[in-house]
Amino acid sequence: MTARFVPYLPKDREDELRRIARALIAPGKGILAADESNASMHKRLDMIKMENNEENRRKFREMLLCCGKEMSEHIGGCILFHETLYQKANDGVPFVKHLQQNGVVPGIKVDMGVVPLAGSDAETTTQGLDNLAERCAQYKKDGAHFTKWRCTLKIQQFTPTYQAMIENANVLARYASISQQNRLVPIIEPEILPDGNHDIETTKEIAEKVLQFVMHSLAIHNVFLEGLLLKVAMVTPGFKCPKRNTADEIASFTLSALQRRIPPAIPGIVFLSGGMAEDEATANLNAMNKLPNRPWALSFSFARALQTSATLIWHGKEENQKAAREEMLKIAKANGLATLGKFQGNLKTFASGKNTFVADNAY
Numbered sequence: 001m002t003a004r005f006v007p008y009l010p011k012d013r014e015d016e017l018r019r020i021a022r023a024l025i026a027p028g029k030g031i032l033a034a035d036e037s038n039a040s041m042h043k044r045l046d047m048i049k050m051e052n053n054e055e056n057r058r059k060f061r062e063m064l065l066c067c068g069k070e071m072s073e074h075i076g077g078c079i080l081f082h083e084t085l086y087q088k089a090n091d092g093v094p095f096v097k098h099l100q101q102n103g104v105v106p107g108i109k110v111d112m113g114v115v116p117l118a119g120s121d122a123e124t125t126t127q128g129l130d131n132l133a134e135r136c137a138q139y140k141k142d143g144a145h146f147t148k149w150r151c152t153l154k155i156q157q158f159t160p161t162y163q164a165m166i167e168n169a170n171v172l173a174r175y176a177s178i179s180q181q182n183r184l185v186p187i188i189e190p191e192i193l194p195d196g197n198h199d200i201e202t203t204k205e206i207a208e209k210v211l212q213f214v215m216h217s218l219a220i221h222n223v224f225l226e227g228l229l230l231k232v233a234m235v236t237p238g239f240k241c242p243k244r245n246t247a248d249e250i251a252s253f254t255l256s257a258l259q260r261r262i263p264p265a266i267p268g269i270v271f272l273s274g275g276m277a278e279d280e281a282t283a284n285l286n287a288m289n290k291l292p293n294r295p296w297a298l299s300f301s302f303a304r305a306l307q308t309s310a311t312l313i314w315h316g317k318e319e320n321q322k323a324a325r326e327e328m329l330k331i332a333k334a335n336g337l338a339t340l341g342k343f344q345g346n347l348k349t350f351a352s353g354k355n356t357f358v359a360d361n362a363y
């Protein structure tokens with residue numbers, strides 16, 4: 001019998017996407033998220049009282065991205081912001097080349113930010129589909145092999161609404177399809193924000209619902225599951241919930257939500273850090289990777305939980321760069337071990353115990 005539709009992707013395209021996805025989450029590796037938009041960069045640089053301008057953002061990225069070959073031991077890929085993809089390190093070599101030479105796959109954030117979703121309960125969708133195909137084609141030529149798109153959903157008395165869940169799931173699927181058509185592995189991020197005083201049971205229930213909508217839309221748009229990664233928040237109690245949960249509890253709630261909703265064809269699920277302290281994010285990831293029944297790789301795509309100590313040590317000073325990079329690599333190593341469930345003891349970092357929660361982190 002002949003196929004009723006033109007194939008969604010040719011075989012060689014599928015193989016390419018599969019290969020890229022696997023490289024990003026190879027055993028012991030995860031992703032460094034360094035794709036902060038300029039508004040988010042303001043918050044990063046403000047921590048060390050640096051002005052948020054193009055040159056300071058370049059210096060910050062120089063500190064994070066030019067760590068040498070050691071970086072690829074635990075970091076498979078790095079997500080960049082548009083500006084960074086075209087910036088150069090102090091030695092005149094583009095950042096993207098530095099990453100390639102050091103065995104780290106460069107990726108790019110392609111969404112154009114969160115905007116209000118009219119008619120909803122003060123919720124949002126994410127814009128950026130216009131010209132996305134052209135931008136993706138260009139990014140591929142310029143060295144990127146994967147993309148990221150972030151949607152945010154809020155837990156409040158009446159949210160996330162059906163409208164927000166269906167809209168965000170659909171925009172994520174459309175983005176993923178366009179990305180795959182352009183030979184870029186999409187990292188699909190339906191982030192449930194940590195704000196609120198709800199308990200962990202509530203977060204789990206909502207996470208399952210949100211994921212159900214996302215998987216449904218991916219199926220409708222024929223997105224190739226083996227050639228994508230999912231980026232989600234761990235299932236935790238709301239930031240203001242008085243009852244806190246242990247790493248083992250967070251791990252089992254998170255894993256159960258994923259097991260119920262995510263097909264094993266998806267090669268990997270990577271977690272954002274969402275304002276958790278560095279040591280906490282690592283402990284939770286490690287606990288998850290000790291549990292049975294994980295058909296996908298469970299890894300990290302942290303921004304704050306990989307950058308905070310390094311940023312505070314660096315403080316914008318050239319002479320602190322080496323120590324800052326060593327700290328970041330130490331944390332990456334701990335997370336690499338956590339992807340295997342092999343991290344032991346407590347992670348001691350410059351910013352241990354310091355949460356980096358940002359209220360309503362949807363710009």
Ligand SMILES: O=P(O)(O)OC[C@H]1O[C@](O)(COP(=O)(O)O)[C@@H](O)[C@@H]1O
Pocket residue numbers: 033034035036037038039040041079150189271272273274275301302303304305361363
């Ligand atoms: O600046 P944006 O586009 O709002 O993105 C916020 C950040 O959220 C992330 O998706 C996750 O970051 P955290 O690990 O700090 O929660 C990053 O990739 C991104 O830089």
